Amino acid sequence: MKIIVCVKQVPDTSGKVSVKPDGTLDRAxxxxxxxxxxxxxxxxxxxxxxxxxxxxxxLSMGPPPAERMLRELMARGADRAVxxxxxxxxxxxxxxxxxxxxxxxxxxxxxxxDIILCGRQAIxxxxxxxxxxxxxxxxxxxxxxAADIKKEGDYLTVKRMLEDGYMRIRLxxxxxxxxxxxxxxxxxMTVQGIFDCYGKPFxxxxxxxxxxxxxxxxxxxxxxxxxxxxxxxxxxPVKGSGAMLEGDGKETCDKLAGILxxxxxx
Numbered sequence: 492m493k494i495i496v497c498v499k500q501v502p503d504t505s506g507k508v509s510v511k512p513d514g515t516l517d518r519a520x521x522x523x524x525x526x527x528x529x530x531x532x533x534x535x536x537x538x539x540x541x542x543x544x545x546x547x548x549x550l551s552m553g554p555p556p557a558e559r560m561l562r563e564l565m566a567r568g569a570d571r572a573v574x575x576x577x578x579x580x581x582x583x584x585x586x587x588x589x590x591x592x593x594x595x596x597x598x599x600x601x602x603x604x605d606i607i608l609c610g611r612q613a614i615x616x617x618x619x620x621x622x623x624x625x626x627x628x629x630x631x632x633x634x635x636x637a638a639d640i641k642k643e644g645d646y647l648t649v650k651r652m653l654e655d656g657y658m659r660i661r662l663x664x665x666x667x668x669x670x671x672x673x674x675x676x677x678x679x680m681t682v683q684g685i686f687d688c689y690g691k692p693f694x695x696x697x698x699x700x701x702x703x704x705x706x707x708x709x710x711x712x713x714x715x716x717x718x719x720x721x722x723x724x725x726x727x728p729v730k731g732s733g734a735m736l737e738g739d740g741k742e743t744c745d746k747l748a749g750i751l752x753x754x755x756x757x
Contacts, residue, residue, distance in 0.1 A: 492539075492543055492544070492545040492546070492602075492604040492605065492606075493545065493546045493547075493548060493600075493601075493602060493604075493605045493606075494536040494539055494540070494545050494546070494547050494548070494605065494606045494607075494608060495548045495550055495596055495599060495601075495605065495606070495607045495608070496529070496532050496533050496536045496547065496548070496549050496550065496564075496569070496607075496608045496609070497529070497532075497550050497551070497592055497607065497608070497609045497610075497621070497622070497625070498525060498526065498529040498532070498533065498549055498550070498551045498560070498561075498564065498610070499525075499526045499529060499551060499552075499553070499610075499613050499615075500523045500524070500525065500526070500551065500553050500556075500557045500560045501523060501524060501525075501526045501613050501614050501615045502522070502523060502524075502615055503522040503523060503524045523556075523560070525560050525563070525564070526610055526613045526614060526615075527610070527614060527672065528610025528611045528612060528613070528614075528669075528670060528671065528672060529609070529610035529613075530610075530677040531610060531670045531671065531672050531674050531675055531677060532608040532609055532610050532669075532670040533547075533549065533564055533567065533569065533608075533677065534674075534675045534676070534677040534678060535608060535637075535640060535670055535674055535675055536569070536606075536608055537567065537568045537569070537678065538675065539606070539642070540568065540570075542642075543642065546570050546571075547568065547569045547570050548569070548570065548571050548572070548573060548599060549561055549564045549565070549569045549571075549572045549573070550572070550573045550575070550592065550595060550596065550599065551572075551573075551574055551575065552574075552575040552576070552580060552583075552588060552591055552592055552595070553574065553575075553576060554576060555574075555576055557574055557576070558572075558574055558693065561574060561693065562688045562689065562693075563680060563688070565684070565687075565688035565691045565693075566680040566681070566684035566685045566687070566688040567677075567678055567679070567680050567684060568678070568684060569691075570691060570692075571691055571692040571693070571694070572691070572692070572693050572694070573595060573599060573693075573694045573695075573696060574693070574694070574695050574696070575591060575592065575595045575695075575696045575701070576695055576696075576697060577697040577698040578698075579698040579709070579712065579713050580698070580712060580713055581713060581714060582713055582714025582715075582717065583712055583713055583714070583716075583717055584717035584718065584719035585616070585618050585620040585621050585624060585719070586620075586624065586711070586717060586718055586719070587711060587712045587713060587716055587717045588621055589620070589621050589624030589625045589627075589628060590628060590706045590707070590708075590711060590712060591701070591706070591707065591712055592621070592625055593624075593625045593628040593629050593706055594701045594704040594706040594707050595696050595701065596625070596629065597629070597704065597706075598696060598700065598701065598704070601629070601665050602665070603645065603664065603665065604645065604664050604665070605664060605665045606647070606664055606665065606666060606667075606668065607625065607626070607629075607631070607665070607666070607667040607668070608667075608668055608669075608670055609621065609622035609625070609667065609668070609669045609670070610622075610669065610670055611635070611636060611669050611670060611671045611672075612669075619635070619669070622635065622667060622669040623635060623667075623669070625667060626666075626667035628706060629667070631665055631666050631667050632662045632663065632666045632667075633666060633667040633668065633669075634649045634651055634660050634662060634666070634667075634668050634669075635651070635668075635669040636651050636652040636653075636669060636671050637649050637650070637651060637652075637668045637669060637670050637671065637674060638650045638651065638652045638657065638671055638673045638674055639674065640668065640674070645663055645664055646661055646662065646663055646664070647661070647662055647663075647664060647666065647668070648660070648661050649661075649662070649668060652671055652673065734750075
């Protein structure tokens with residue numbers, strides 16, 4: 492049994508976000524973190540490893556420095572990592588990204604009991620599109636917003652979060668699930684894990700490694716092959732600092748009412 496987890500290195504949104512003239516993010520100039528929802532997907536894969544002895548493969552598309560992120564995930568317990576990296580893939584939107592990742596998953600190999608896990612969405616785009624698009628391109632059953640996952644032979648029972656409650660879905664493997672933060676609490680790296688991660692298999696798939704797959708069409712990958720056009724990207728202005736009002740309840744309410752009235756808010 493193998494679990495492939497798609498992860499993404501995203502800009503640290505607590506810092507300054509830089510944008511290139513073509514409208515894409517200048518990722519090389521920004522501090523990066525592991526996409527938070529993807530950590531929940533990795534943790535669920537590690538839970539399956541603890542329970543069923545599954546092999547955990549972490550897969551990411553990004554520039555060469557993303558190796559550091561993948562090493563950290565192997566230090567948390569993943570067995571091996573695959574980085575998909577090539578200039579031809581740069582600037583891909585969700586459609587193109589899902590094609591490239593689907594091709595990489597095919598090259599890793601997908602067997603009857605295997606599962607693909609993704610985070611619900613990435614904090615830099617917030618589209619929640621890549622996971623479902625991968626499933627469509629691999630012709631796999633999928634469930635998004637997984638809040639609980641139970642394995643029963645070749646089937647999974649998934650508790651899916653809705654806006655007003657939950658629904659339970661039973662599906663056969665192989666399949667793809669997207670995970671939400673309510674699913675689990677991600678573990679930390681261990682000292683032994685940090686030592687071990689540099690001895691675990693690390694593979695890079697470049698354009699040459701994937702180009703024979705029909706999904707890797709130069710007309711539909713990379714910036715030029717992406718149907719999404721960016722109209723404008725910018726860093727939101729910094730909000731003004733707040734003000735603390737001191738005093739008892741009535742005094743504070745009177746001050747607040749005066750401030751709101753001065754601003755024509757009441």
